[in-house]
Amino acid sequence: MSRGNGSVAQAPAYVMPGEFEPHSSLWLGWPRFQWFTDPRLDTRQTIAEILQTLSFYRINSNILCTDEEGIAAARDWMRQHGWPITPYMNFLPIPQIDIWIRDFGPIFLKNRRTGRLAIASFAQNQWGYSDIADDTSLRMAELPGSIARFLGINTVLRTGVISEGGGRIHNGKGVLLVNRALELRRNPEKMEAELEAAYKTVLGAIRIIWLNDGLLEDLQSDNGPVPYANADGKTRYLYGPQTTGGHLDELCQFAGSNRIILAQVSEQEASADPVAAINYQRLEEAYRILSGAGDVNGRPFEIIRIPVPDIEFMLVQPDEPMYRDFLATLAYPDSAPAFPTGEPVHIVKASSYANYLVTNGLVIAPRYGDRAKDDTAATVLKTAYPGRDVVQIDPTPLNYAGGGIHCLIQQQPAGIC
Numbered sequence: 001m002s003r004g005n006g007s008v009a010q011a012p013a014y015v016m017p018g019e020f021e022p023h024s025s026l027w028l029g030w031p032r033f034q035w036f037t038d039p040r041l042d043t044r045q046t047i048a049e050i051l052q053t054l055s056f057y058r059i060n061s062n063i064l065c066t067d068e069e070g071i072a073a074a075r076d077w078m079r080q081h082g083w084p085i086t087p088y089m090n091f092l093p094i095p096q097i098d099i100w101i102r103d104f105g106p107i108f109l110k111n112r113r114t115g116r117l118a119i120a121s122f123a124q125n126q127w128g129y130s131d132i133a134d135d136t137s138l139r140m141a142e143l144p145g146s147i148a149r150f151l152g153i154n155t156v157l158r159t160g161v162i163s164e165g166g167g168r169i170h171n172g173k174g175v176l177l178v179n180r181a182l183e184l185r186r187n188p189e190k191m192e193a194e195l196e197a198a199y200k201t202v203l204g205a206i207r208i209i210w211l212n213d214g215l216l217e218d219l220q221s222d223n224g225p226v227p228y229a230n231a232d233g234k235t236r237y238l239y240g241p242q243t244t245g246g247h248l249d250e251l252c253q254f255a256g257s258n259r260i261i262l263a264q265v266s267e268q269e270a271s272a273d274p275v276a277a278i279n280y281q282r283l284e285e286a287y288r289i290l291s292g293a294g295d296v297n298g299r300p301f302e303i304i305r306i307p308v309p310d311i312e313f314m315l316v317q318p319d320e321p322m323y324r325d326f327l328a329t330l331a332y333p334d335s336a337p338a339f340p341t342g343e344p345v346h347i348v349k350a351s352s353y354a355n356y357l358v359t360n361g362l363v364i365a366p367r368y369g370d371r372a373k374d375d376t377a378a379t380v381l382k383t384a385y386p387g388r389d390v391v392q393i394d395p396t397p398l399n400y401a402g403g404g405i406h407c408l409i410q411q412q413p414a415g416i417c
Contacts, residue, residue, distance in 0.1 A: 014109040014118050014157065015204030018172025018254055020385065022414040023359050025060035027105055027147070029096030029408075030074040032066070035241065035322040041397045043099060047408065048083040049393050050357075050364060055086040057362045057389075062412075063089060064096035094146060097139050100403050102249070103127070103164035104140035105410045106147040109157070109204060117415040118155035119148045120202040122163045127244050128186060128220060129330070132162065151417045161198040162186040166247035166407050168199075171254040174206030174296045181213045182246040185220070206296045211286045214246025215263070216278045217311065217348045221327065224336025226348065228275060228311070237337055238313050238348040239327055242402035249406045250352040251283060255304070255384035258295055262287060263354045264305035275311050306380045307373045309366075312349040314400065318342055322400075347400065353377040355395070355404030358385060364405055367392035 028050075031043050039045075054061050065071040071091040078085055097104070107120040121144035124137045131137065148156045163186060169177040176199055183195055192210070199205040217238070219226055223245075225237035251263040263283055270280035287303060294300045316323050323345065332339055339345075353373070356365040363381050367374045374392060381390045395405050 012200065012204040012206070013113070014111055014155075015174060016107060016109050016120070016170045016172070017413040018170060018257060019358050019411055020255060021172055023059070023411045024414045025062055025090075025412045026054065026357075026359060027062045027064070027101055027410045027412060029064040029099045029101050029105075030070065030091075031099050032070075032096065033321070035326070035401050036316075036320055041400055043397045043401055044077055045081070046393065046395055046397045047099070048078055048081065050405065050408070051089055052083055052086075053362070053364055053391050053393070054359070055088040057360065058088060059359055059362065060088050060090060063091045064094045064101070065091050066095045067093045092150075094150060095139060095143070097136060097143065099401075100166070100407045101410050102166050102407045103244075103247075104143060105165070106144040106412075107165060107203070107410070108412050108415075110413055110415045115415050116155075117151075117153055117413070117417055118157060119144050119153055120157045121145060121159070122202070123160050124164070125162050125186065127164065127242065129222060129242070153417050157202040159198040159202045161190065161195060163195075164244065164247065165410065166244065166249040166403075168203070169248045169252055169254060170203070170205075171257045171295065173257040174204065175254075175257075176203060176205040176208050177248055177252065178208065178210060179212070179214050179246045179248050180210045182244070185245060209289065209293050211248065211289055213282050214244075214248060215250050215282065215308075215352070216275050218243045218246055218250045218350055219348075220245030222330040222332060224332045225345075226275065228313070228348075230273070230311070236313070236346045238346050240402070241322055241347045241350065241400055242326055243348075243350050244402070247407070249355050250350070250404070251286065251354050252290075253354055253356070253358075253406070255358070256302075258299055259302045259304065259384060260290060261306050261354055261380070261384055262290065262303050263308050263352065265308055269308070273311060276308070279308065304380060304384050306353050307376055309351040309353065309368045309373060310370065312351065313346045314349070315344050316347050317344050322347065349396070350399045350402055350404065351395075352404055355406045356381065357405050357409055358388070359411060361388055363388050363390045365390055365392050366395050366405060368394065368396075
């Protein structure tokens with residue numbers, strides 16, 4: 001059972017490359033449904049903007065659309081909304097299930113000696129909202145194998161451990177960051193040592209560093225809402241819009257094998273906002289853990305801090321799909337406030353400047369309309385990723401669906417299939 005700096009093992013044959021390394025293409029899913037009726041919260045608009053940006057930089061995108069009918073619908077929607085379809089957009093008749101391909105899609109590994117690619121696959125339970133035997137969970141767990149067959153990749157490393165891609169952060173050289181609270185909640189019958197063994201076997205991890213928790217607003221929705229008293233003094237209960245319970249890509253990423261981007265709440269923000277106060281404690285604890293850790297050779301990490309957006313929330317009516325088909329269906333614990341069936345509820349926005357995409361020559365990052373914070377976040381990313389352009393877009397529709405830019409996309413590293 002590892003603590004602090006984590007554990008060390010012999011280098012495995014396969015390892016997951018760092019996201020900052022060269023890519024041959026990116027994988028994402030076209031939405032099959034929308035959680036909100038407001039067109040301003042249509043996730044297709046954000047995804048189309050991402051695809052257009054990738055195309056401008058000549059980066060290939062593989063877009064899962066289930067079948068030929070789904071491909072036609074996606075292409076028609078883009079044309080009708082003024083988005084050109086480019087040769088860099090490859091629409092595929094492969095079931096996408098949901099849009100969060102980072103979490104349950106193919107995890108590409110590379111053989112250290114030959115450069116040949118393999119794929120890793122974890123069990124899924126829909127972010128803890130179902131179980132592994134549910135049909136949707138099974139289809140999520142089967143997707144990596146389907147893409148391996150499509151690409152002609154013969155090696156698929158599988159584990160029965162439940163884990164999502166957004167909850168694990170890699171440096172490409174054997175270091176893996178994971179959230180202790182989240183991973184143990186997904187696997188209540190397993191010990192840390194069992195989880196570590198799985199990460200080493202299927203991801204090529206050598207050193208595993210455990211962080212203790214994620215951001216408070218990335219709550220596990222069926223645990224009940226977070227009480228929130230803001231500047232007007234009124235307490236509201238904020239529900240999570242199918243949030244994950246603490247994915248690490250909401251608070252940190254590797255910008256190099258020894259460089260970590262880590263979110264930061266200022267002391268002033270912590271003193272003025274109750275959610276920010278808890279996040280301040282969690283992020284400073286993460287900073288202490290990472291500052292006392294190092295890579296597989298013991299070299300310390302360079303930690304660069306990036307701001308957090310202000311907490312935002314919105315009122316959701318009972319006729320909205322997010323309310324009707326998700327929040328109202330959950331079994332909340334007795335300790336949580338009773339769900340006010342038939343009454344509107346507030347949901348929290350899962351926003352984060354750390355939830356960005358890095359790819360060839362480019363970083364696609366959030367922009368939230370706070371000019372000072374937006375500019376600071378852009379400057380941080382330009383410094384952390386020299387030689388790459390930073391393009392900022394508004395990910396609000398994704399955030400209110402429970403995820404962000406990074407959650408959408410899984411990278412395929414350059415390598416031999």
